[in-house]
Amino acid sequence: MHDIAFIRTNPDAFDSALKKRGLAPLSAAILAVDTDRRACIVETETAQSRRNEASKLIGEAKRTGGNADALMAEVAELKERLPALQEKEKALQHQLDEMLSAIPNLPVEEVPLGEDETGNVQIRQIGTVRNYAFTPKEHFALGEAWGTMDFERAAKLSGSRFVVLHGQLARLERALGNFMLDIHTTEFGYNETTVPLLVRDDAMYGTGQLPKFKDDLFQTTDGRWLIPTAEVSLTNLVADSILDEEALPLRFTAWSQCFRSEAGSAGRDTRGMIRQHQFPKVELVSITHPEKSDEEHERMTEAAETVLKRLELTYRTMVLCTGDMGFSSRKTYDIEVWLPGQGAYREISSCSNCGDFQARRMKARFRPQGEKSTRFVHTLNGSGMAIGRAMVAILENYQQEDGSVAIPAALQPYMGGLKVIGR
Incomplete structure (x- = not known):
């Protein structure tokens, strides 16, 4: 399995090593999935944070006699959206793992080049x-x-x-x-x-x-x-x-x-x-x-x-x-x-x-x-x-x-x- 952090910071070196093994460049496709996955994680965490925050505000509104209808509707919408975000994140992680698990190890520098x-x-x-x-x-x-x-x-x-x-x-x-x-x-x-x-x-x-x-x-x-x-x-x-x-x-x-x-x-x-x-x-x-x-x-x-x-x-x-x-x-x-x-x-x-x-x-x-x-x-x-x-x-x-x-x-x-x- 490859280190995704290495691929993020060294995409050209990663592709160059793959070329030695007779493989086409793969960093762009891998990083595209990784970018979507990371964006989904951020969106999920933001939604979870806002749901927690809104839930607290609902409690405060009820204690002070305020109107919590809008907040309750927002929490309900977030609660309904979060499972879909979590499933999307899980699917993207699975896709990334499948891509990485199918790629062979990278040869060290002293390994001779050759096709067979x-x-x-x-x-x-x-x-x-x-x-x-x-x-x-x-x-x-x-x-x-x-x-x-x-x-x-x-x-x-x-x-x-x-x-x-x-x-x-x-x-x-x-x-x-x-x-x-x-x-x-x-x-x-x-x-x-x-x-x-x-x-x-x-x-x-x-x-x-x-x-x-x-x-x-x-x-x-x-x-x-x-x-x-x-x-x-x-x-x-x-x-x-x-x-x-x-x-x-x-x-x-x-x-x-x-x-x-x-x-x-x-x-x-x-x-x-x-x-x-x-x-x-x-x-x-x-x-x-x-x-x-x-x-x-x-x-x-x-x-x-x-x-x-x-x-x-x-x-x-x-x-x-x-x-x-x-x-x-x-x-x-x-x-x-x-x-x-x-x-x-x-x-x-x-x-x-x-x-x-x-x-x-x-x-x-x-x-x-x-x-x-x-x-x-x-x-x-x-x-x-x-x-x-x-x-x-x-x-x-x-x-x-x-x-x-x-x-x-x-x-x-x-x-x-x-x-x-x-x-």
Whole structure:
């Protein structure tokens, strides 16, 4: 959500930032509604004040034997007019909120300009792309050959874009989740949290999924929503709160199932585990002081990268351009892992600094020490990381010519000492 006071005082800067995101100027339309709303508030307050004043004069006139007919008629007219004014003010406020809630966050100055993913900029590349003495297979070819990755049975149960994992791959998924959580909790101080997978409208609105991305979500018959990421539940832990400054930063991590309809992705990644309707992910969320959020963004990205470094997977980190950023983000780093089966880098983690954009929607604030006034916190979120895609990366990068897959050394203790799977 945007600060209407900022738009009033900086309309040109607001429109300029929107232009970077490929949007037309919106300040004039927003301020027109805001002007009408403020005028309606003044008119309502003036009418209420006059009604109160006239009511007092009626009492005085009756006590002194004066004629109060004109005053009584005026009060009656104001009493009849006020509900309409209040409804008008409410409608204008709703219109303004709808306009503001549909506008994405503004990029910070250092975000590169670009229309789509081709405008993203690589800031580092870690590891070396391995040369194979054989043609590397994609992950699903390996898993299906072992009989431990079953898309056909999943489709009979649930439809396309689901998978059933058996045996060693089911264990590998569990091992990866535990491995990631141990890194984030013991080394980076995130508080392990178990969160609801079903949330109400307010939670989805608070993190920016609603109303814009309704078609990307799954909704239950009782009106609740399946979370597309644990970011929703974790970030909303501070909704409608006033935190003490010394409590910041708050850092949460959760391993959860995530649910996405993948609207608009027809024909993309139709085979395999890259794009699923249900998938496990370890999520990172930070609630910070505004002056510390940039520093926290780098720290969160380091936490996510540490997982790939320990697994000895080749990856690169990109800063997303203005045309490829998420709705709620003001700056995003994407971490892309190398997949030899595809011969391409694919996103495995996305770490975003949302500034106070989500906090305004959630009404999440903190009180600076020694002050009576409050300020909005800054929120950050990142994948710490997508477990399914991490499994894909291990299967494709550690595959051997006989069709088996070596287990990265750091992961072997979580696999009961197994060094190879798939034989």
